[in-house]
Amino acid sequence: MRIIQRTDKGDLTKLVDEVTLPYDVYFSADIETDGAIPGPNSILSIGITYAGTFDGETFSAPVDYETTFYRELKPISDEFDPKALEVNGFDRDRLKVEGTDPQEAMSQAAEWITKVAGAGDPILVAYPLSFDWSWLYWYFVRFSKTGSPFGYSRCFDIKTAIAVKHSRTIVTSGRDRIPSFMKPDLKHTHHALDDAIEQAMIFSKLFTKSEK
Template sequence: MARVELYVSVDVEADGPIPGPYSMLSFGMAVCGTFDGAEFTGHDPSERTFYAELKPISDGFDPRALDVSGLDRERLAREGRDPAEAMRDASAWVKSVAGRALPVLVAYPLAYDWMWLYWYWMRFTSHSPFGHSRHLDIKSLYAAKAGAMVAQSTKRQMPAALLAARPHTHNALDDALEQAELFQNLFRWDG
Protein backbone atom coordinates (compact mmCIF):
# COMPACT_ATOMS: atom_id res chain seq x y z
CA MET A 1 0.00 0.00 0.00
CA ALA A 2 1.31 3.44 -0.96
CA ARG A 3 2.06 5.97 1.75
CA VAL A 4 0.05 9.14 2.10
CA GLU A 5 1.73 12.15 0.51
CA LEU A 6 2.01 15.42 2.43
CA TYR A 7 2.23 18.49 0.21
CA VAL A 8 4.41 21.37 1.36
CA SER A 9 4.20 24.67 -0.51
CA VAL A 10 7.52 26.53 -0.68
CA ASP A 11 8.79 29.88 -1.85
CA VAL A 12 12.31 31.31 -2.04
CA GLU A 13 13.64 34.85 -2.22
CA ALA A 14 17.21 35.21 -3.48
CA ASP A 15 19.60 37.95 -4.55
CA GLY A 16 20.38 36.56 -7.99
CA PRO A 17 19.48 33.93 -10.59
CA ILE A 18 21.46 30.88 -9.37
CA PRO A 19 22.82 29.47 -6.11
CA GLY A 20 26.54 29.61 -5.40
CA PRO A 21 27.52 32.89 -6.99
CA TYR A 22 24.39 34.34 -5.38
CA SER A 23 22.55 33.73 -2.11
CA MET A 24 19.17 32.47 -0.98
CA LEU A 25 18.03 35.16 1.43
CA SER A 26 14.80 33.65 2.73
CA PHE A 27 12.44 30.76 2.27
CA GLY A 28 9.03 29.84 3.57
CA MET A 29 7.17 26.53 3.76
CA ALA A 30 3.53 25.73 4.52
CA VAL A 31 1.72 22.40 4.75
CA CYS A 32 -1.15 22.51 2.28
CA GLY A 33 -2.66 19.03 2.15
CA THR A 34 -2.44 15.27 1.97
CA PHE A 35 -3.34 12.77 -0.72
CA ASP A 36 -3.84 9.05 -0.16
CA GLY A 37 -4.13 8.12 -3.82
CA ALA A 38 -7.90 8.59 -3.84
CA GLU A 39 -8.78 11.59 -1.69
CA PHE A 40 -7.11 14.98 -1.28
CA THR A 41 -7.50 16.65 2.11
CA GLY A 42 -6.63 20.32 2.31
CA HIS A 43 -5.03 21.79 5.43
CA ASP A 44 -5.08 25.39 6.61
CA PRO A 45 -1.62 26.40 5.35
CA SER A 46 -1.17 29.01 8.09
CA GLU A 47 -1.30 26.33 10.82
CA ARG A 48 2.05 24.65 10.06
CA THR A 49 4.74 26.89 8.63
CA PHE A 50 8.49 27.39 8.57
CA TYR A 51 10.32 30.61 7.69
CA ALA A 52 14.00 31.51 7.71
CA GLU A 53 16.10 34.48 6.66
CA LEU A 54 19.70 33.54 5.89
CA LYS A 55 23.13 35.11 5.94
CA PRO A 56 24.36 35.63 2.37
CA ILE A 57 26.98 33.09 1.24
CA SER A 58 28.62 35.25 -1.44
CA ASP A 59 29.44 38.86 -2.19
CA GLY A 60 27.65 38.88 -5.53
CA PHE A 61 24.08 40.11 -5.87
CA ASP A 62 21.71 41.61 -8.40
CA PRO A 63 20.16 44.84 -7.06
CA ARG A 64 16.98 44.13 -9.07
CA ALA A 65 16.51 40.85 -7.17
CA LEU A 66 16.84 42.72 -3.87
CA ASP A 67 14.26 45.24 -5.04
CA VAL A 68 11.78 42.39 -5.59
CA SER A 69 12.14 40.87 -2.12
CA GLY A 70 12.77 44.06 -0.19
CA LEU A 71 15.29 42.19 1.97
CA ASP A 72 18.35 44.03 3.31
CA ARG A 73 21.57 42.07 2.65
CA GLU A 74 23.54 44.09 5.19
CA ARG A 75 21.00 43.30 7.91
CA LEU A 76 20.97 39.64 6.90
CA ALA A 77 24.79 39.52 7.01
CA ARG A 78 24.52 40.58 10.67
CA GLU A 79 21.26 38.95 11.77
CA GLY A 80 20.43 36.20 9.27
CA ARG A 81 20.59 32.56 10.23
CA ASP A 82 23.59 30.43 9.40
CA PRO A 83 22.58 28.53 6.23
CA ALA A 84 23.66 25.12 7.60
CA GLU A 85 21.62 25.63 10.77
CA ALA A 86 18.59 26.87 8.84
CA MET A 87 18.67 23.95 6.39
CA ARG A 88 19.04 21.42 9.22
CA ASP A 89 16.10 23.01 11.05
CA ALA A 90 14.03 23.05 7.85
CA SER A 91 14.73 19.34 7.31
CA ALA A 92 13.74 18.58 10.90
CA TRP A 93 10.53 20.61 10.46
CA VAL A 94 9.61 18.71 7.26
CA LYS A 95 10.23 15.39 9.01
CA SER A 96 8.15 16.49 11.99
CA VAL A 97 5.12 17.69 10.01
CA ALA A 98 5.26 14.71 7.64
CA GLY A 99 5.27 12.07 10.35
CA ARG A 100 4.66 8.80 8.49
CA ALA A 101 3.57 10.60 5.30
CA LEU A 102 5.89 11.09 2.33
CA PRO A 103 6.68 14.82 1.94
CA VAL A 104 6.28 16.35 -1.53
CA LEU A 105 7.44 19.90 -2.28
CA VAL A 106 5.13 22.06 -4.41
CA ALA A 107 6.00 25.45 -5.88
CA TYR A 108 5.15 27.96 -8.61
CA PRO A 109 7.37 27.86 -10.58
CA LEU A 110 9.06 24.78 -9.22
CA ALA A 111 12.33 25.08 -11.14
CA TYR A 112 13.43 28.26 -9.37
CA ASP A 113 12.49 27.36 -5.80
CA TRP A 114 13.60 23.73 -6.09
CA MET A 115 16.97 24.72 -7.55
CA TRP A 116 17.75 26.94 -4.57
CA LEU A 117 16.46 24.65 -1.84
CA TYR A 118 17.99 21.47 -3.24
CA TRP A 119 21.35 23.17 -3.78
CA TYR A 120 21.34 24.55 -0.21
CA TRP A 121 20.27 21.24 1.32
CA MET A 122 22.95 19.33 -0.56
CA ARG A 123 25.64 21.96 0.09
CA PHE A 124 24.93 22.41 3.79
CA THR A 125 23.41 19.10 4.96
CA SER A 126 24.10 16.55 2.16
CA HIS A 127 20.43 15.52 2.27
CA SER A 128 17.07 16.82 1.06
CA PRO A 129 13.95 15.89 3.05
CA PHE A 130 12.18 15.63 -0.34
CA GLY A 131 14.79 13.32 -1.85
CA HIS A 132 15.94 14.37 -5.30
CA SER A 133 12.59 14.15 -7.09
CA ARG A 134 9.56 14.43 -4.78
CA HIS A 135 8.30 17.72 -6.08
CA LEU A 136 5.41 19.02 -8.15
CA ASP A 137 5.24 22.13 -10.31
CA ILE A 138 1.95 23.99 -9.81
CA LYS A 139 2.25 25.62 -13.24
CA SER A 140 2.67 22.25 -14.99
CA LEU A 141 -0.23 20.78 -13.01
CA TYR A 142 -2.43 23.61 -14.25
CA ALA A 143 -1.24 23.16 -17.86
CA ALA A 144 -2.04 19.43 -17.76
CA LYS A 145 -5.48 19.86 -16.17
CA ALA A 146 -6.44 22.81 -18.39
CA GLY A 147 -5.06 21.31 -21.59
CA ALA A 148 -3.11 24.56 -21.96
CA MET A 149 0.35 25.27 -23.26
CA VAL A 150 2.88 25.89 -20.49
CA ALA A 151 3.53 29.40 -21.83
CA GLN A 152 -0.19 30.09 -21.40
CA SER A 153 -0.33 28.72 -17.85
CA THR A 154 0.42 31.87 -15.90
CA LYS A 155 -1.64 33.00 -12.93
CA ARG A 156 -3.03 35.83 -15.08
CA GLN A 157 -4.49 33.27 -17.47
CA MET A 158 -5.94 30.92 -14.84
CA PRO A 159 -9.64 31.07 -13.96
CA ALA A 160 -10.19 33.48 -11.06
CA ALA A 161 -11.78 30.72 -8.97
CA LEU A 162 -8.41 28.92 -8.83
CA LEU A 163 -6.44 31.88 -7.54
CA ALA A 164 -5.69 32.36 -3.85
CA ALA A 165 -7.42 35.02 -1.79
CA ARG A 166 -4.04 35.84 -0.24
CA PRO A 167 -1.82 38.47 -1.91
CA HIS A 168 1.54 37.77 -3.57
CA THR A 169 3.89 39.98 -1.50
CA HIS A 170 7.38 38.57 -2.27
CA ASN A 171 7.74 37.65 1.38
CA ALA A 172 8.68 33.97 1.14
CA LEU A 173 6.22 32.79 3.80
CA ASP A 174 3.35 34.92 2.48
CA ASP A 175 3.95 33.56 -1.00
CA ALA A 176 4.20 29.95 0.21
CA LEU A 177 0.77 30.44 1.84
CA GLU A 178 -0.65 32.00 -1.33
CA GLN A 179 0.70 29.13 -3.44
CA ALA A 180 -0.69 26.60 -0.95
CA GLU A 181 -4.20 27.94 -1.59
CA LEU A 182 -3.65 27.91 -5.35
CA PHE A 183 -2.43 24.31 -5.13
CA GLN A 184 -5.46 23.23 -3.07
CA ASN A 185 -7.87 24.85 -5.55
CA LEU A 186 -6.05 23.37 -8.51
CA PHE A 187 -5.77 19.87 -7.04
CA ARG A 188 -9.57 19.77 -6.56
CA TRP A 189 -10.28 21.32 -9.98
CA ASP A 190 -11.52 19.05 -12.77
CA GLY A 191 -10.13 21.22 -15.53
Protein backbone atom coordinates in the same frame (compact mmCIF):
# COMPACT_ATOMS: atom_id res chain seq x y z
CA MET B 1 -5.28 5.14 3.70
CA ARG B 2 -5.61 1.67 5.24
CA ILE B 3 -6.52 -1.62 3.59
CA ILE B 4 -8.06 -4.07 6.04
CA GLN B 5 -8.61 -7.71 5.07
CA ARG B 6 -11.10 -9.60 7.18
CA THR B 7 -12.39 -13.17 7.25
CA ASP B 8 -15.89 -13.81 8.60
CA LYS B 9 -16.73 -17.05 10.42
CA GLY B 10 -20.23 -17.06 11.83
CA ASP B 11 -20.52 -14.14 14.21
CA LEU B 12 -16.76 -13.69 14.45
CA THR B 13 -14.84 -11.11 12.43
CA LYS B 14 -11.10 -11.59 12.58
CA LEU B 15 -8.65 -8.90 11.61
CA VAL B 16 -6.16 -10.68 9.36
CA ASP B 17 -3.98 -7.88 8.07
CA GLU B 18 -3.67 -4.14 8.20
CA VAL B 19 -1.42 -2.29 5.80
CA THR B 20 -0.64 1.41 5.71
CA LEU B 21 -0.11 2.56 2.12
CA PRO B 22 2.42 5.27 1.18
CA TYR B 23 0.98 8.76 0.95
CA ASP B 24 2.24 12.17 -0.13
CA VAL B 25 2.59 15.03 2.32
CA TYR B 26 2.81 18.32 0.44
CA PHE B 27 4.85 21.35 1.42
CA SER B 28 4.39 24.59 -0.49
CA ALA B 29 7.68 26.51 -0.53
CA ASP B 30 8.82 29.87 -1.77
CA ILE B 31 12.18 31.61 -1.59
CA GLU B 32 13.57 35.08 -2.10
CA THR B 33 17.10 35.35 -3.49
CA ASP B 34 19.64 38.00 -4.43
CA GLY B 35 20.34 36.61 -7.89
CA ALA B 36 19.72 33.94 -10.50
CA ILE B 37 21.68 30.86 -9.39
CA PRO B 38 22.73 29.26 -6.08
CA GLY B 39 26.39 29.38 -5.19
CA PRO B 40 27.40 32.67 -6.76
CA ASN B 41 24.15 34.09 -5.32
CA SER B 42 22.26 33.48 -2.07
CA ILE B 43 18.87 32.56 -0.66
CA LEU B 44 17.74 35.42 1.57
CA SER B 45 14.52 33.91 2.91
CA ILE B 46 12.59 30.64 2.90
CA GLY B 47 8.87 30.20 3.54
CA ILE B 48 7.22 26.77 3.77
CA THR B 49 3.68 25.75 4.69
CA TYR B 50 2.02 22.36 5.06
CA ALA B 51 -0.27 22.01 2.02
CA GLY B 52 -2.17 18.75 2.49
CA THR B 53 -1.94 15.00 1.88
CA PHE B 54 -2.92 12.63 -0.92
CA ASP B 55 -3.07 8.81 -0.80
CA GLY B 56 -3.82 8.27 -4.48
CA GLU B 57 -7.57 8.55 -3.96
CA THR B 58 -8.34 11.25 -1.42
CA PHE B 59 -6.81 14.70 -1.06
CA SER B 60 -6.99 16.19 2.43
CA ALA B 61 -6.51 19.95 2.51
CA PRO B 62 -5.18 21.70 5.62
CA VAL B 63 -7.71 23.03 8.10
CA ASP B 64 -5.69 26.25 7.95
CA TYR B 65 -2.30 27.35 6.66
CA GLU B 66 -0.71 28.02 10.02
CA THR B 67 1.70 25.06 10.05
CA THR B 68 4.65 27.01 8.71
CA PHE B 69 8.40 27.48 8.68
CA TYR B 70 10.19 30.75 7.94
CA ARG B 71 13.81 31.84 8.09
CA GLU B 72 15.89 34.74 6.81
CA LEU B 73 19.42 33.65 5.91
CA LYS B 74 22.91 35.10 5.87
CA PRO B 75 24.21 35.59 2.30
CA ILE B 76 26.85 33.04 1.26
CA SER B 77 28.76 35.26 -1.19
CA ASP B 78 29.36 38.89 -2.06
CA GLU B 79 27.79 38.56 -5.52
CA PHE B 80 24.24 39.80 -6.01
CA ASP B 81 21.89 41.38 -8.52
CA PRO B 82 20.55 44.76 -7.32
CA LYS B 83 17.36 44.18 -9.33
CA ALA B 84 16.56 41.13 -7.20
CA LEU B 85 16.80 43.21 -4.06
CA GLU B 86 14.49 45.81 -5.58
CA VAL B 87 11.85 43.07 -5.90
CA ASN B 88 12.10 41.53 -2.44
CA GLY B 89 13.25 44.61 -0.50
CA PHE B 90 15.92 42.84 1.57
CA ASP B 91 18.92 44.59 3.08
CA ARG B 92 21.89 42.27 2.61
CA ASP B 93 23.96 44.15 5.18
CA ARG B 94 21.28 43.52 7.81
CA LEU B 95 21.11 39.82 6.89
CA LYS B 96 24.88 39.48 7.21
CA VAL B 97 24.40 40.34 10.88
CA GLU B 98 20.90 39.12 11.73
CA GLY B 99 20.31 36.31 9.24
CA THR B 100 20.36 32.64 10.27
CA ASP B 101 23.46 30.69 9.27
CA PRO B 102 22.55 28.53 6.21
CA GLN B 103 23.67 25.29 7.90
CA GLU B 104 21.41 25.98 10.84
CA ALA B 105 18.49 27.17 8.71
CA MET B 106 18.56 24.25 6.27
CA SER B 107 19.02 21.67 9.01
CA GLN B 108 16.09 23.17 10.92
CA ALA B 109 13.96 23.19 7.75
CA ALA B 110 14.73 19.55 6.99
CA GLU B 111 13.96 18.52 10.57
CA TRP B 112 10.66 20.46 10.56
CA ILE B 113 9.55 18.95 7.23
CA THR B 114 10.38 15.42 8.37
CA LYS B 115 8.51 15.92 11.64
CA VAL B 116 5.37 17.32 9.99
CA ALA B 117 5.39 14.60 7.30
CA GLY B 118 5.45 11.83 9.89
CA ALA B 119 4.98 8.49 8.13
CA GLY B 120 4.26 10.19 4.80
CA ASP B 121 6.58 11.10 1.94
CA PRO B 122 7.45 14.83 1.83
CA ILE B 123 6.74 16.43 -1.57
CA LEU B 124 7.88 19.94 -2.51
CA VAL B 125 5.22 22.10 -4.21
CA ALA B 126 6.07 25.35 -6.02
CA TYR B 127 4.84 27.66 -8.79
CA PRO B 128 6.86 27.43 -10.93
CA LEU B 129 8.83 24.54 -9.48
CA SER B 130 12.04 24.82 -11.51
CA PHE B 131 13.39 27.94 -9.80
CA ASP B 132 12.60 27.05 -6.19
CA TRP B 133 13.62 23.39 -6.56
CA SER B 134 17.03 24.20 -8.04
CA TRP B 135 17.83 26.52 -5.15
CA LEU B 136 16.37 24.47 -2.31
CA TYR B 137 17.87 21.17 -3.45
CA TRP B 138 21.31 22.79 -3.77
CA TYR B 139 21.01 24.41 -0.33
CA PHE B 140 19.72 21.24 1.37
CA VAL B 141 22.50 19.10 -0.10
CA ARG B 142 25.15 21.71 0.65
CA PHE B 143 24.07 22.83 4.11
CA SER B 144 21.56 20.49 5.82
CA LYS B 145 22.98 17.87 8.18
CA THR B 146 20.50 15.34 6.79
CA GLY B 147 20.44 16.38 3.13
CA SER B 148 17.25 16.95 1.18
CA PRO B 149 13.99 15.84 2.85
CA PHE B 150 12.53 15.65 -0.67
CA GLY B 151 15.16 13.27 -1.97
CA TYR B 152 16.37 14.20 -5.45
CA SER B 153 13.00 14.27 -7.24
CA ARG B 154 9.92 14.33 -4.97
CA CYS B 155 8.28 17.50 -6.24
CA PHE B 156 5.10 18.88 -7.81
CA ASP B 157 4.88 21.77 -10.29
CA ILE B 158 1.62 23.72 -10.04
CA LYS B 159 2.25 25.34 -13.43
CA THR B 160 2.45 22.01 -15.24
CA ALA B 161 -0.59 20.68 -13.38
CA ILE B 162 -2.68 23.69 -14.45
CA ALA B 163 -1.54 23.24 -18.07
CA VAL B 164 -2.49 19.54 -18.10
CA LYS B 165 -5.77 19.82 -16.17
CA HIS B 166 -7.10 22.77 -18.16
CA SER B 167 -5.63 21.94 -21.60
CA ARG B 168 -3.33 24.93 -21.68
CA THR B 169 0.20 25.48 -22.84
CA ILE B 170 2.91 25.97 -20.27
CA VAL B 171 3.36 29.56 -21.44
CA THR B 172 -0.30 30.34 -20.75
CA SER B 173 -0.31 28.67 -17.33
CA GLY B 174 1.68 31.27 -15.41
CA ARG B 175 0.57 32.93 -12.20
CA ASP B 176 -0.71 36.00 -14.07
CA ARG B 177 -3.05 33.83 -16.15
CA ILE B 178 -4.40 31.51 -13.50
CA PRO B 179 -8.04 30.46 -14.02
CA SER B 180 -10.30 32.84 -12.11
CA PHE B 181 -11.95 30.10 -10.03
CA MET B 182 -8.53 29.02 -8.76
CA LYS B 183 -7.32 32.42 -7.62
CA PRO B 184 -6.30 32.54 -3.94
CA ASP B 185 -7.52 34.97 -1.33
CA LEU B 186 -4.02 36.39 -0.83
CA LYS B 187 -1.93 38.69 -2.99
CA HIS B 188 1.55 37.84 -4.23
CA THR B 189 3.74 39.96 -1.95
CA HIS B 190 7.27 38.63 -2.58
CA HIS B 191 7.41 37.71 1.10
CA ALA B 192 8.42 34.04 1.05
CA LEU B 193 5.91 32.81 3.64
CA ASP B 194 3.00 34.84 2.24
CA ASP B 195 3.71 33.46 -1.22
CA ALA B 196 4.11 29.88 0.02
CA ILE B 197 0.64 30.11 1.59
CA GLU B 198 -0.78 31.67 -1.58
CA GLN B 199 0.65 28.76 -3.58
CA ALA B 200 -0.82 26.24 -1.15
CA MET B 201 -4.29 27.73 -1.67
CA ILE B 202 -3.93 27.45 -5.45
CA PHE B 203 -2.60 23.90 -5.08
CA SER B 204 -5.60 22.86 -2.98
CA LYS B 205 -7.99 24.10 -5.65
CA LEU B 206 -6.30 21.85 -8.22
CA PHE B 207 -7.78 18.93 -6.30
CA THR B 208 -11.03 20.41 -5.04
CA LYS B 209 -12.34 22.84 -7.67
CA SER B 210 -13.61 22.27 -11.21
CA GLU B 211 -14.18 24.92 -13.87
CA LYS B 212 -17.86 25.64 -14.47
